[in-house]
Amino acid sequence: SQKIEQNSEALNIQEGKTATLTCNYTNYSPAYLQWYRQDPGRGPVFLLLIRENEKEKRKERLKVTFDTTLKQSLFHITASQPADSATYLCALLLPSGYSTLTFGKGTMLLVSP
Amino acid sequence: EPEVTQTPSHQVTQMGQEVILRCVPISNHLYFYWYRQILGQKVEFLVSFYNNEISEKSEIFDDQFSVERPDGSNFTLKIRSTKLEDSAMYFCASKFLAASSYEQYFGPGTRLTVT
Known part of the structure; x- marks a missing residue:
């Protein structure tokens, strides 16, 4: 069966450290993988997209890697801040269709001062 | 910055009632979604x-659900006869037309509570 798994439900780290979140998927062949941020009671907010032929993408303190052989993406937040505390969602975009997203359950990140 | 808006923010309804959730997508977007x-x-x-x-529609989107774009700005989701298990947060999203654009913009959501 098709599955998207994000490494843990919650991750606690100290301010200033690098947070690393994992997204693993099975029985999918995504064309793109996206990461979204979701704050409590709010809609997801797009952060980064990486294509199947890209290994790494960066945006400010964020970095995403994509390994289609391992079927895994890693999402890094460097120099983390308490304001980074949120749930981070991995979403797959399949080659066919109208850009519908298939989401993982998310990892809740808590950055402590 | 343009954003997707949704109304109401919270809807309470009784089982079996019809509800309509409303969304105003970003004005130059042409793909619309409900999650x-x-x-x-x-x-x-x-x-x-x-x-x-x-x-496209998922298995969840059965005959009880329908969508409509009644005018140039609104996008609605109707649930004909609500069930307890329809209680959820409903998000509208929109996307720009360009083939190279895959970012979806989500609204703040409507919390639907079915009692």
């Missing part, structure tokens, strides 16, 4: 809409 998120669970795709018709 839902049951409390504590993942965001799930319901339906996508393009060129005034449904382009």
Whole structure:
């Protein structure tokens, strides 16, 4: 069966450290993988997209890697801040269709001062 | 910055009643979506809409659900006869037309509570 798994439900780290979140998927062949941020009671907010032929993408303190052989993406937040505390969602975009997203359950990140 | 808006923010209804959830997508976007998120669970795709018709729908989107773009700005989701298990947060999203654009913009959601 098709599955998207994000490494843990919650991750606690100290301010200033690098947070690393994992997204693993099975029985999918995504064309793109996206990461979204979701704050409590709010809609997801797009952060980064990486294509199947890209290994790494960066945006400010964020970095995403994509390994289609391992079927895994890693999402890094460097120099983390308490304001980074949120749930981070991995979403797959399949080659066919109208850009519908298939989401993982998310990892809740808590950055402590 | 343009944003997707949704009304109401919270809707309480009794089982068996019809509800209409409303969304105003970003004005130059042409792909529209509804997703839902049951409390504590993942965001799930319901339906996508393009060129005034449904382009894709999930297994969740059965005959009780319908979508409409009644005018140039609104995009609605109707649930004909609500069930307890329809209680969830419903998110509308929109996307720009360009083939190279895959970012979806989500609204703040409507929390639907069915009693």
